[in-house]
Amino acid sequence: MTLSSTKSTDSFEGNGSTTLFQIDFMFLRDEDVEVLLRDEAGAEHVQALGTDYQLTGAGSQAGGACVMTVAPAEGQSLHLRRNPAMVQETDYPENDAFPAASHEAALDYLTMICQSLSERLDRTITFRVSSAVGGVTLPEPDADRVLAWNAAGDNLENKDVLAAGGILVPLSVNQGGTGADNVTEALFNLGFGAAGAAIASCESGDEAAAVINPDILKADTADLLQAVYGDEAQVSIANNLNLEPSIARNHILWSPDTTGSVRLGNGVPWPYDGTYVIHLYPGTATEILLGSEYKLPLSYEDPNPSAGEIRIVVEKFNGRVSIISIQNMEA
Incomplete structure (x- = not known):
């Protein structure tokens, strides 16, 4: 037997009714296939063989089929990948005739392991082939910090964004901020005067009407604008x-x-x-x-x-x- 295809994964979209899904890659044992269900929120759930699904076609070069107990709903997706255990179970007794069939099956199994590792590597972040960078390690997770290059540019570390100067707070108004670290100053910087700030804090139209001085409302347009927009027009x-x-x-x-x-x-x-x-x-x-x-x-x-x-x-x-x-x- 030969293994001429490099394919080792299949993916399907759920529709709430389909339970039978064709597997287009060869697998030797049912335990060699991992089945994951991705829900509407993007979370992945490993499915249990015999409980959540059944497989047919183990050992067939044409592949097989996965039968789900419950049809994946619309918005969910089903993902199957060959993920054989990384063990070597073929025994070669001394002085026996060369076991060609067993040997070829072992080679097929090792090839499947290599393809499984290749599929994982294809989903990892790697440096370019021409890169001379080496020895880069990931630091341990640190709450409320971001992953960034260190000052030397040769390794990664966790950094406080504010301490690094990436974001200066408070943001100025022309950068989309308020230029303030409290509500009172923010309202003033955004063009609210004393009356405007008072109106902004009201929870009803009647309360806002009570805040505005009726004498101002009776005054000329300039005073009205001053009441609504701030100290000066x-x-x-x-x-x-x-x-x-x-x-x-x-x-x-x-x-x-x-x-x-x-x-x-x-x-x-x-x-x-x-x-x-x-x-x-x-x-x-x-x-x-x-x-x-x-x-x-x-x-x-x-x-x-x-x-x-x-x-x-x-x-x-x-x-x-x-x-x-x-x-x-x-x-």
Whole structure:
């Protein structure tokens, strides 16, 4: 007998009804085949011969079949691999005739062991053939630490990510963090003033309404914005917002000092990804122009210079700047 195939594994997807699975590799004994069931969560469970499954076809070069007691469910998968015990059981009595059949069977068995080891090695992490690195060992597991190269770059060790400087906390706002290690500072850094922080901590609309000073709500727009967004709104009188050296707030009171065109032009220095609310008071302006870099919604109001206020919501995300909405408010 010869062993011409290097295949030593089979895998199948469960469907909740199939229990018979063909085995396409040769195995000498039922005990030489390992059967694992992978569940929906990815955990592997070794199945028991005689309880969870039965095998047929041992010793056949064509392979055999695995019959499961319970059909693997949809989302589960069945994995079979040849995994013979690494023993040598062939005896050669002295002065006997050469046992050709027994000898060939022993060679087949050793080949199956080699194929089993090869299958395992194929699933391991190895260095390149040309690598000169050697003697690398894995350290013992250490909770809440990561595996990394040591300072010399010649072995692995467990490292504390924070101590290694890989992550600096607290993360700044422009890196997606809050720039703070407590809730109060985080809310302030994210643009909440005292009133905004108080509102954020409320658990109901009625509670939030009670926090807001009704006198502020009756005041002018600038005070209302201060109550909602923070201590100060950024004020601009430029005819073109891209003339501003920087945008420091997420809400802008824009009162251009002109009797001509007003432009929300290209190149406005939006500092971070996020949403910006522009409250444009056109005054004596006769035309409001939008830069070509802005992606516009499918439907929107054209900015009307005769409106008392034009509210423009701008969003910056991954370098792309979009106008989310335009509203012409009554004077």
